[in-house]
Amino acid sequence: MVTYIIRRLIGALAMLFIVSAVTFSIFFVVPRLAGVTPDDIANRYVGRAATAETVTAVAEKLGLHDPVVVQYGRWVKGVFVGAEYDYGTGVEQCPAPCLGYSFVTKQPVWPDLVDRLPVTLSLAAGASVIWLVIGVSVGVLSALKRRSIFDRGAMIIALAGVSLPPFFTGLVALSLLSYGLGITAPGGAYTPLTENPGLWAYNLILPWLTLAFLNAAAYARLTRAGMLDTMGEDYIRTARAKGLKESKVIGKHGLRAALTPIVTIFGLDVGILVGGAILTENAFSLQGLGKYATTAIAANDLPKIMGFTMLAAFFIVVANLIVDLLYAVVDPRVRLS
């Protein structure tokens, strides 16, 4: 078990390294191949009035003329020990972990990301709990009452949930519940949990439900299929033959096995979500990581995009790691290999 964990940890680190290298290449090598010169990049940072000499000097100072490997090495070094950026008007500090320095806002990327994280975390935490509970319960009931009106109704709603994007359901929910009935927050506001838990939940309930609707639908379908499979297994018949109560047959024997794939997907989904729920955050004007990313992309602010991508990748790799370890706990057959 210990070697298994160590192996997974090493794998996770290697994965992060690869992701950063690939992301870096996409942002800094591909443009160069397409004919963008270091001066073009530097040009974005110095303002319109700069002369060609100033631009070249800035590009030189920022190391944009160095080979890409050197630049990548400098970026990795910045993550661990911090970096300094000198683009003519003065030296800017970017303390570790330095995921980049935005020349548009003249800010290091990392503190911005840390600022946005609680919003996205709050959104992800609430939504994931809601969709897991609703999705799994509906899925189990659907499987047990197969072909009933409940099952058919639930599956039609689930189909709608999977098909409708959050920027649609979110806006419909906003116009109905916030602007129509006035029972939920109108969006755009965020109160930290530590300040006022009630207000925190009040502001987030609609984004939670919107995001949960999308995923609960998928989870209901998955759980239903899993339960239908498991409840036909021989060991379910054995459990019944022992004289076990049906509720325990379903909960302890059926659901336990059916939940294994759900755990996997759930871990990954939460990991992806913590890296920013782009559509939902935009629909509700929540200043989370997803909104940060869309703003950065619109401004063509490469260091920000790079920093956001790395953070999102980090969460996904960590989620993957947790899922792997959890899987070994859930399914004893995994522990051997």
Place this chain on the structure above:
Amino acid sequence: MTFLQLNDLKVHFPTDDGLVKSVDGLSFQLERGKTLGIVGESGSGKSVTSLSVLGLHKGGRAKISGEIWLDGEELVSASQEHVRSLRGKKMAMIFQDPLSAMHPYYTVGDQIIEAYRIHNAVSKKVAKKHAIDMLGRVGIPQPDRRVDSYPHEFSGGMRQRAMIAMALSCDPELLIADEPTTALDVTVQAQILDLMRDLQRDFNAALIIITHDLGVVAELSDDILVMYGGKCIEYGTAEDIFERPEHPYTWGLLGSMPRLDREVTERLLPIKGSPPSLINVPSGCAFHPRCAFEPRTGGKGSTLVPDLVETEGGHLVRCHLSREERRDIWATEIKPKLES
């Protein structure tokens, strides 16, 4: 009073294609300490019979009628909750494939402990001790260590032993074994059959062994019931079935049994055709399309369903041929071929 008695049991499943008559009017009796072998091909209704005794016939859609008397209680009309309380305690079952029949996520010990604690209000500790005892009794070495193993860490034979330990953990009076050795290696099969014979003697349980393999029941059974198309077509003591079989289908089963004492050059005598569809059951005798002796019934074979009649001392046969014809055919045409 008979311990287990089935009277005219019928289990029918309505499907989109028509009514499937899995079990169609089955009756038999079984006493404590005795073993009944139920033999038949796939789809003959033998498994459905055993599952319906435990009240486990699938879903609410099955239509069940007739009577199942267990130790003075009628089970078909009993409440589901009451039948559940008897399951595992008064009657238990061993399944064919012990790997898929045990839950992969729980240790063997946990599964036996669970079975024991459903019917006995004891602590986990006491139940674990009992589980270790049971594993020891079924011949698992180092049971105190193996009790914490998962099913996938056991070999096939060990798993079936653990399955037997689980079934016997509440000291049931009726034990049903559904193809208990089919999924096992030949060498292990004999060990498991020996074990079941020994345990049955110890526990004085009534034992039903369901199999497609006459060789399995030959070892263990007092009585043998041959099923075909959901009906009993021959019933008798093991001696009746092996020494004086009277139904052409039973002859076919005997002929298709590989035997070590026969010359290798000889071929088996397989039964032609395949088991009947349970939706479009052949008219008349369900076996007539495959029966070599059907022409000798004078057309009755394909039109009339034969009755199950006693031929001699409790030996029952469902066949249109007369008793004399059957004995004559067995003595002159079948037996010499089997023994040659």
